[in-house]
Amino acid sequence: MKAQQQVFPSLASYNQALNDLGARRIGHRVLAISAAGTPSFTGRQAKREGSWHSHHRGQLMCVKDGLLHVRTTHGSWAVPPGRAAWVPPGVPHAVNSNGVSHSWHLYLSPAASRPMPPRPCVIEVNPLIEDIVPRAVLWTAQERLDAAQGRLMAVLIDELASAPHDRMQLPIPRDRRLLRIATAILDNPADTRTRDEWAAWAGLSSRTLTRLFQEEVRISFAQWREQAALMAAVDRLAHGESVASVADALGYATPSGFIAMFRRHFGEPPARYFASQ
Structure with a gap:
């Protein structure tokens, strides 16, 4: 039975869910979450500034509108729609958003993160990645994936690892x-x-x-x-x-x-x- 996509009652509850997934040490190689349906994201928002933090898992952040600014000790990145910011496991970072009303995040286990770039960067998101992510959002961390879902996850990891890097780095x-x-x-x-x-x-x-x-x-x-x-x-x-x-x-x-x-x-x-x- 497929899980229903979560609707978060507030921005705070969504942020807590992000932190929980990033800290999870068990579960699928890739965990996905989307802000679609969250009341705090139903309109274009003013600027939001995030605090410095890190995750056990690698994090990939993509917005459908607006702009993300991702800061790490290596530099700063501007992330427009159609791109995704990659932050490897354990790397301290802070995220500011401006005008974002819809975003999705992927959290890759340390093992799944190994084929990914070793340093933070911005990658291009192709249509295949965009097609798989909404399905991955429906897979809860607790449920066992069937063979078809497992193959989709493997394809997703391969596509992410081979995605071209954007040059929007400062x-x-x-x-x-x-x-x-x-x-x-x-x-x-x-x-x-x-x-x-x-x-x-x-x-x-x-x-x-x-x-x-x-x-x-x-x-x-x-x-x-x-x-x-x-x-x-x-x-x-x-x-x-x-x-x-x-x-x-x-x-x-x-x-x-x-x-x-x-x-x-x-x-x-x-x-x-x-x-x-």
Whole structure:
């Protein structure tokens, strides 16, 4: 007999269910949960900020609308619809959501997590994954899976492990001076200060800023600033702002310059990228 999909009476009860699944040491290799039907998710919500935590199981988070921001000690990720954030078992993380009304989460046992990437990342969610997840949501942690369900779970794990990685990653520097600069840029990606001006503001030389950024985050300061602008752009575009408005807010002289930057990172212009979600 199939289990009925749970409806959670409140956001707090849903969050508790997430924590319970993440901590579960017995049960299926993959446990699934969806926020569909939860009263707190029936409309687009204001921003919600989560606290730092970790799970015994690996966690995969996907939203159908709005945007997730996932923070770990490795960096920050923007997760638009059609993508999923992967956090391996035991990795501390915090999740902020903006405008999310429907999401699903998968919790993979440590054994099922082994084929997955060893570090946090964002993966693309293909139609097969989207088809299997609603079925997995119906499988309670206590029930025994039949042969067909077991095969579906194996396919799901294989699809997740082979899914392409998204490039929407923003590594966070640890040096306190670089972190000060990074935080200020994230607060205002349109800030037009030059590298020399940022270095002077943080109390280090321009050469030291360049060297430390390359050492700590493995990309140049200019590349990091562009990634920060891209994260801000995805957030705004996911909430319905026009390309022209986003380009202007991020300091681009024309929309074409912003579109070129977006295409360089994602291989397609914003309209096509979001249409595919």
